[in-house]
Amino acid sequence: MWSILLTLAVTGILGEVVNVHVNNNTQSELGFEVDYDNNQFLLDGQPFRYVSGSFHYFRCPRQYWRNRLRKIRAAGLNAVSTYVEWSLHQPTVDTWDWSGDADLVQFLKIAQEEGLFVLLRPGPYICAERDFGGFPYWLLTRVPDINLRTTDKRYMLYVETYLTEVFKKVSPYLRGNGGPIIMVQVENEYGSYSCDVEYMTQLRDIMKKHVGTKALLYTTDGSIENMIRCGSVPGVYATVDFGTNTNVTKNFEIMRKYQPRGPLVNSEFYPGWLTHWQEPFQRVKAVAVAETLNEMLSLGASVNMYMFYGGTNFGYTAGANGGENTYSPQLTSYDYDAPLTEAGDPTPKYFDIRNVVSKYLQLPNMTVPTVSPKGNYGPVVLSPILKLLEETGRQLFGTAVVQTSDPLTFEALGLPHWLVLYETNVEPKQQYPSDPAILHAMVRDRGLVYVDDYLIGTLSRINNIYDLVVEQPYEQKLGILVENQGRLNYGFGLHDFKGLSNVSLNNIPFGLWRMTGFRLDSVKPLFYVESNVSASGTLYDGPVILRGGFTISDQPMDTYLNTAGWGKGVAFVNGRNLGRYWPLVGPQITLYVPAAFLRTGDNELVLIELEYVPNSKRMRLQNEPILNLEQYSVMDCQQNEEHVFECREQNLRKNLEVSIDERMEMDIILENLQWSSRYGLKGRYYYLIPCTSSYETWTKLSNIYEKDTKQQNMIQ
Numbered sequence: 001m002w003s004i005l006l007t008l009a010v011t012g013i014l015g016e017v018v019n020v021h022v023n024n025n026t027q028s029e030l031g032f033e034v035d036y037d038n039n040q041f042l043l044d045g046q047p048f049r050y051v052s053g054s055f056h057y058f059r060c061p062r063q064y065w066r067n068r069l070r071k072i073r074a075a076g077l078n079a080v081s082t083y084v085e086w087s088l089h090q091p092t093v094d095t096w097d098w099s100g101d102a103d104l105v106q107f108l109k110i111a112q113e114e115g116l117f118v119l120l121r122p123g124p125y126i127c128a129e130r131d132f133g134g135f136p137y138w139l140l141t142r143v144p145d146i147n148l149r150t151t152d153k154r155y156m157l158y159v160e161t162y163l164t165e166v167f168k169k170v171s172p173y174l175r176g177n178g179g180p181i182i183m184v185q186v187e188n189e190y191g192s193y194s195c196d197v198e199y200m201t202q203l204r205d206i207m208k209k210h211v212g213t214k215a216l217l218y219t220t221d222g223s224i225e226n227m228i229r230c231g232s233v234p235g236v237y238a239t240v241d242f243g244t245n246t247n248v249t250k251n252f253e254i255m256r257k258y259q260p261r262g263p264l265v266n267s268e269f270y271p272g273w274l275t276h277w278q279e280p281f282q283r284v285k286a287v288a289v290a291e292t293l294n295e296m297l298s299l300g301a302s303v304n305m306y307m308f309y310g311g312t313n314f315g316y317t318a319g320a321n322g323g324e325n326t327y328s329p330q331l332t333s334y335d336y337d338a339p340l341t342e343a344g345d346p347t348p349k350y351f352d353i354r355n356v357v358s359k360y361l362q363l364p365n366m367t368v369p370t371v372s373p374k375g376n377y378g379p380v381v382l383s384p385i386l387k388l389l390e391e392t393g394r395q396l397f398g399t400a401v402v403q404t405s406d407p408l409t410f411e412a413l414g415l416p417h418w419l420v421l422y423e424t425n426v427e428p429k430q431q432y433p434s435d436p437a438i439l440h441a442m443v444r445d446r447g448l449v450y451v452d453d454y455l456i457g458t459l460s461r462i463n464n465i466y467d468l469v470v471e472q473p474y475e476q477k478l479g480i481l482v483e484n485q486g487r488l489n490y491g492f493g494l495h496d497f498k499g500l501s502n503v504s505l506n507n508i509p510f511g512l513w514r515m516t517g518f519r520l521d522s523v524k525p526l527f528y529v530e531s532n533v534s535a536s537g538t539l540y541d542g543p544v545i546l547r548g549g550f551t552i553s554d555q556p557m558d559t560y561l562n563t564a565g566w567g568k569g570v571a572f573v574n575g576r577n578l579g580r581y582w583p584l585v586g587p588q589i590t591l592y593v594p595a596a597f598l599r600t601g602d603n604e605l606v607l608i609e610l611e612y613v614p615n616s617k618r619m620r621l622q623n624e625p626i627l628n629l630e631q632y633s634v635m636d637c638q639q640n641e642e643h644v645f646e647c648r649e650q651n652l653r654k655n656l657e658v659s660i661d662e663r664m665e666m667d668i669i670l671e672n673l674q675w676s677s678r679y680g681l682k683g684r685y686y687y688l689i690p691c692t693s694s695y696e697t698w699t700k701l702s703n704i705y706e707k708d709t710k711q712q713n714m715i716q
């Protein structure tokens with residue numbers, strides 16, 4: 001070996017002095033390339049193999065970057081893989097952000113200091129379970145008919161500008177320039193999307209111009225022949241991705257068809273998996289991960305584990321999967337059942353992986369990480385202070401009202417996320433031939449429907465609910481408050497405009513729409529709001545903003561905000577947006593609150609709650625996450641001709657709207673049950689209950705059911 005081991009002494013988070021090694025070869029040029037004769041990589045001229053873990057800096061506050069990277073190194077890994085997220089770095093067409101949590105250069109520096117090489121994946125499309133697959137939403141504002149991921153000149157122009165800015169930042173960190181970046185990915189699983197050689201060639205040439213021979217360009221595709229055929233491009237190293245429970249040899253044989261020589265590479269080996277709202281928390285067994293990893297490494301492969309540390313989709317950054325008729329937004333948590341949890345704690349899987357890696361790479365002389373202590377700060381009482389749809393709410397958060405005959409999309413209105421209220425005046429009854437009236441609207445993605453400012457039902461893309469029976473809306477104001485739940489990040493529906501389209505009442509379109517956007521990126525406008533309003537139970541008059549305080553006497557620790565019993569919304573701690581919560585459907589019940597967002601002394605919690613406020617008006621800061629509410633079934637109840645309710649249990653996920661974590665306390669269960677989802681079908685309720693519920697729960701459910709029925713009758 002020619003390389004000199006350079007030892008850096010670093011004191012830090014793991015509590016002790018650790019040694020990390022950086023290869024510094026003084027005899028040959030710095031660089032990273034393929035040795036086709038010997039089926040291996042060469043790092044600075046020396047045989048090299050990486051075992052890497054994915055960690056996206058944009059899912060973690062910068063204060064923790066070093067902590068997470070060091071833990072990745074301590075597992076024996078010698079590289080980290082990250083996407084670069086275009087939308088983060090170019091939030092508007094003429095602003096760039098490379099600071100704070102977007103300080104990619106700092107991330108690269110820390111990775112190098114911690115003894116990790118970097119596999120950089122700058123997209124431009126990244127999927128990554130992020131809003132719009134990492135594309136900035138304004139592409140759809142500026143060029144509504146843009147052809148994404150094609151040679152469309154209007155698209156490629158923005159792509160080239162973005163990549164030029166990326167490489168201005170990262171070029172000094174390419175291996176050939178002495179930095180940690182050894183590989184740079186071209187596009188991302190392009191073979192799953194399309195088969196346009198010209199597009200891949202143009203992208204390759206742009207990247208080649210910036211990277212030259214200072215790092216290795218590569219592509220990543222599913223290990224299916226058509227995918228790798230369409231996703232690979234001459235002159236770029238072709239690699240595959242696959243998970244556990246698969247035939248490793250066979251997968252690599254597919255790679256070999258398009259990459260006959262060179263090292264075997266799995267660029268995304270899945271030690272965990274992603275989870276959507278309204279589905280069970282996804283897990284991958286540690287034993288399967290260890291076995292498959294061992295098998296790949298024994299074949300001499302280089303492997304990147306996706307994700308090794310997942311982190312959090314803070315704010316409105318989570319994306320969605322789906323297509324024409326399906327829509328499944330991802331959780332706020334990107335824990336991913338990864339070897340390191342959302343809070344960066346090692347799991348048994350972490351140690352199993354470390355054992356496997358130790359057979360192939362020398363483990364660094366580092367203390368292994370332990371689980372960090374968490375704060376159990378108890379209940380936070382929240383006071384409703386503002387109703388979003390009332391005058392003050394509109395003044396503080398609303399955009400100027402726009403009027404058009406057809407409803408405009410969020411993108412046309414210049415809104416990246418948040419809410420848009422679409423309002424119209426309904427014509428007199430004689431306009432509409434039949435009774436009752438059926439409202440039809442293609443909603444992207446969820447619409448709370450108000451008649452004369454009173455909630456009458458919900459439209460839902462997740463549950464394919466685009467029709468609603470509306471009783472007596474004539475000559476009244478109809479309002480539909482539409483929420484963007486995250487743009488599709490994968491598949492052919494990538495051009496995922498938000499808002500309302502094809503809206504009609506009994507097939508007759510409406511006349512004129514008034515649109516008010518609500519900017520919910522910051523809760524600063526609440527600073528001077530002192531008022532108290534009353535809000536409890538189902539929010540018939542629209543979303544409410546609540547505020548509460550809590551005190552931390554010592555150095556803050558990471559904690560989890562338990563949202564059980566609430567409806568749907570977003571939570572801010574000290575002005576930082578923790579992301580969306582939706583305990584009614586789960587499976588995620590707690591939001592991760594990093595200590596970096598907290599302070600010793602007084603702290604503030606603000607909620608923007610869209611649907612339901614429990615009587616207790618409390619949330620709790622606890623020391624354990626709940627991400628795995630699962631095992632539920634739906635009870636579908638309907639009034640028959642004799643006005644008696646008939647209920648039947650069913651497992652139709654599509655209908656599920658109310659859910660209960662079995663592990664919740666009984667009072668919270670009751671709170672949840674008291675919320676009934678109303679699809680406009682008179683007297684019809686969906687209750688979601690754990691499959692394993694006791695007889696007692698069922699009995700209580702029936703009692704509440706009767707109560708609901710009485711209330712329902714009183715309202716009418």
Ligand SMILES: *[C@@H]1O[C@H](CO)[C@@H](O)[C@H](O)[C@H]1NC(C)=O
Pocket residue numbers: 006022024025026178
């Ligand atoms: C590698 O070694 C050379 C020559 O000794 C030195 O100039 C350079 O700073 C070293 N690079 C790193 C990354 O330590």
Ligand SMILES: *[C@@H]1O[C@H](CO)[C@@H](O)[C@H](O)[C@H]1NC(C)=O
Pocket residue numbers: 247248249250253
């Ligand atoms: C795995 O795939 C290889 C190559 O296609 C095949 O020879 C082998 O029998 C397969 N193994 C199993 C267990 O299916």
Ligand SMILES: *[C@@H]1O[C@H](CO)[C@@H](O)[C@H](O)[C@H]1NC(C)=O
Pocket residue numbers: 017018365
């Ligand atoms: C590992 O590190 C510790 C603490 O720095 C040191 O005492 C020990 O000698 C090191 N062991 C090896 C094998 O380098």
Ligand SMILES: *[C@@H]1O[C@H](CO)[C@@H](O)[C@H](O)[C@H]1NC(C)=O
Pocket residue numbers: 440442502503504506507508
């Ligand atoms: C649009 O609405 C009409 C009814 O007004 C309906 O017949 C048609 O199928 C709808 N199209 C879509 C795409 O929803």
Ligand SMILES: *[C@@H]1O[C@H](CO)[C@@H](O)[C@H](O)[C@H]1NC(C)=O
Pocket residue numbers: 383530531532
């Ligand atoms: C609002 O309610 C909270 C909690 O009940 C109370 O502490 C606060 O003084 C109230 N503020 C006003 C302006 O009434």
